[in-house]
Amino acid sequence: MSVVLDADQVARSLARIAHEILERNRGIDQVALVGIRTRGVPLAKRIAKSIQDISHHDVPTGALDITLYRDDLMRTPLGPQPVVRKTEIPFSIDDKRILLVDDVLYTGRTIRAALDALIDFGRPRAIQLIVLVDRGHRELPIKADYVGKNLPTSAAQSVQVHLAEIDGRDEVEILP
Amino acid sequence: MKKDLLGIADLSPEEIYLVLETAEAMREVGRRPIKKVPTLRGKTVVNLFYEPSTRTRTSFEIAEKRLSADTLNVAVAASSVLKGETLVDTALNIEAMSPDMIVLRHASSGACHLLSRICKSRIINAGDGMHEHPTQALLDAFTIKEHKKTIEGLKVAIVGDLLHSRVLRSNVLLLTKLGASVWVCGPPTLVPPGIECLGVHVTTSVDEAVAGADVIMMLRIQQERMQGAFFPSLREYFNVFGMTAARVRGAKRDVIIMHPGPMNRGVEIASDVADGPYSVILEQVANGVAVRMAVLYLLAGGVEDEAAA
Numbered sequence: 001m002s003v004v005l006d007a008d009q010v011a012r013s014l015a016r017i018a019h020e021i022l023e024r025n026r027g028i029d030q031v032a033l034v035g036i037r038t039r040g041v042p043l044a045k046r047i048a049k050s051i052q053d054i055s056h057h058d059v060p061t062g063a064l065d066i067t068l069y070r071d072d073l074m075r076t077p078l079g080p081q082p083v084v085r086k087t088e089i090p091f092s093i094d095d096k097r098i099l100l101v102d103d104v105l106y107t108g109r110t111i112r113a114a115l116d117a118l119i120d121f122g123r124p125r126a127i128q129l130i131v132l133v134d135r136g137h138r139e140l141p142i143k144a145d146y147v148g149k150n151l152p153t154s155a156a157q158s159v160q161v162h163l164a165e166i167d168g169r170d171e172v173e174i175l176p
Numbered sequence: 177m178k179k180d181l182l183g184i185a186d187l188s189p190e191e192i193y194l195v196l197e198t199a200e201a202m203r204e205v206g207r208r209p210i211k212k213v214p215t216l217r218g219k220t221v222v223n224l225f226y227e228p229s230t231r232t233r234t235s236f237e238i239a240e241k242r243l244s245a246d247t248l249n250v251a252v253a254a255s256s257v258l259k260g261e262t263l264v265d266t267a268l269n270i271e272a273m274s275p276d277m278i279v280l281r282h283a284s285s286g287a288c289h290l291l292s293r294i295c296k297s298r299i300i301n302a303g304d305g306m307h308e309h310p311t312q313a314l315l316d317a318f319t320i321k322e323h324k325k326t327i328e329g330l331k332v333a334i335v336g337d338l339l340h341s342r343v344l345r346s347n348v349l350l351l352t353k354l355g356a357s358v359w360v361c362g363p364p365t366l367v368p369p370g371i372e373c374l375g376v377h378v379t380t381s382v383d384e385a386v387a388g389a390d391v392i393m394m395l396r397i398q399q400e401r402m403q404g405a406f407f408p409s410l411r412e413y414f415n416v417f418g419m420t421a422a423r424v425r426g427a428k429r430d431v432i433i434m435h436p437g438p439m440n441r442g443v444e445i446a447s448d449v450a451d452g453p454y455s456v457i458l459e460q461v462a463n464g465v466a467v468r469m470a471v472l473y474l475l476a477g478g479v480e481d482e483a484a485a
Contacts, residue, residue: 069215121209122209
């Protein structure tokens with residue numbers, strides 16, 4: 001087990017991403033952040049806070065649960081269904097630039113499901129993707145627009161993101 | 177979850193809470209501009225209703241469609257049942273077309289258990305005779321939980337035709353499992369013998385049942401199931417057991433009043449109570465869709481033990 005990002009590095013990555021968002025999206029009032037459950041949600045809130053600190057703009061945030069859109073549901077005869085949690089997007093996404101936030105980008109399947117889910121809420125002007133860690137091994141043609149850290153991994157390894165809001169500490173580690 | 181949903185009797189408190197939490201997420205789907213998710217794409221659900229039903233059948237059908245299942249309603253009145261086909265034969269024939277789930281309503285208690293033994297499809301009980309109506313109890317629990325935050329420790333008064341009511345049985349089983357104090361009340365002729373074994377307080381006084389209640393649940397007088405005279409007249413029934421505004425005053429100030437429908441206005445419930453500020457009767461109907469979506473989703477998954485897989 002090795003720690004690849006500590007709390008300071010996580011904070012700096014998110015602050016940098018906030019600056020990049022402001023740089024790339026002139027007219028920040030048309031931007032909204034949507035975090036993918038579970039750990040994308042606190043990340044989206046932190047980025048919104050950073051943007052607020054830098055530019056004094058309130059960026060709305062929402063939470064998206066992609067379980068009902070997964071492509072691996074009901075493919076095995078054994079075991080219970082994954083737990084479905086609530087999606088909360090308390091604003092219209094029509095004509096907004098939606099910044100989708102997740103902790104780890106891996107196969108790309110979660111993002112595929114999230115794109116399908118988002119489109120059911122309206123027609124955003126654009127969707128961009130923010131991830132804290134990109135660990136490679138894509139199985140679908142999906143690419144992140146903002147990356148906290150690119151992390152070369154082998155498929156056998158597992159990347160764990162811990163966030164203070166959920167796990168009590170900020171840390172990213174690789175498990176063998 | 178087990179293979180089938182036959183009754184609340186088979187569910188653990190954890191499974192009940194899982195359904196209620198999943199229903200919370202499902203309800204949000206019904207509030208979107210596009211009220212549909214692709215979750216049950218390619219699954220076929222047959223709604224097999226041997227008894228008349230508006231609410232339950234519509235509610236299941238909407239739930240199935242919102243999850244993108246292919247649904248099929250077998251209207252028994254226009255089916256081979258009229259030519260004398262038995263339930264088992266009808267079920268085996270439907271099963272031959274490989275549906276994934278069968279939602280069954282039947283006038284005989286135990287009909288769902290019978291199908292559960294012979295069918296590979298998942299069976300969901302939408303009401304069997306005087307036995308159980310599990311999705312009704314689950315949507316009632318969802319509605320109560322929404323208003324009262326918790327079910328444990330509440331006083332729930334259930335008043336009406338206790339004898340013929342499957343809603344009563346399912347609700348008593350569920351509410352006692354989750355720690356509510358349940359009072360049941362009805363004319364002595366409509367109190368099933370031995371009901372106290374289910375851990376409920378039994379009374380024939382509406383005022384005693386309602387005193388300090390958090391929830392009042394009214395049950396329909398089921399005239400279609402009554403063979404014999406259980407009480408002198410509907411008017412007398414209303415005078416003694418009907419829920420009136422005056423009787424509601426004995427309950428807690430934030431009481432909610434429920435009814436599984438269809439209502440007999442002026443028999444078990446006065447119109448001003450049914451339409452009044454404490455009534456959550458239409459919320460129950462709305463919540464039914466979310467709860468049934470949750471049940472369909474959870475049952476569509478893998479089974480717990482390998483033997484059944």
